[in-house]
Amino acid sequence: MTAQKVLSLSDLEQDAAVRVEVDGVPIAVVLDSNGEVHAIGDTCTHGDISLADGFVEGETLECWAHGSAFSLITGRPLNLPAYEPVPVYEVTIDGDDVLIDPAVTKEVN
Helix, strand or coil: CCCEEEEEHHHCCECEEEEEEECCEEEEEEECCCCCEEEEECECCCCCCEHHHCEEECCEEECCCCCCEEECCCCCECCCCCCCCCCEEEEEEECCEEEEEEEEECCCC
16 A cells, blocks of 8 residues: 545644544544644544544644543553554655555554
8 A cells, every 4th residue: 555645734733633534544633833744543542532533732632532642653642541552654745745554554662
């Protein structure tokens, strides 16, 4: 599989998440306050809740339902009730296009 255009940079607002679906994989795409674009699995591991409906603060995306914050860098939850990480996807920027390959996740230590 190859990276696919999921949206344009101009579709993103700073410190907000947008839900996209690529080949059936729900992904939350975030433009953080540093201008970096992140892509993490959109489903909270504590419940079947879209993380894109949550709150972006710094390098975290917080689930609106129960308050678990996930690192945009590692996908790891930073507090309970979630304890399982979400996948983190490689993001490629080509001009104004945001490209993601849902088959390629970042290796995070």
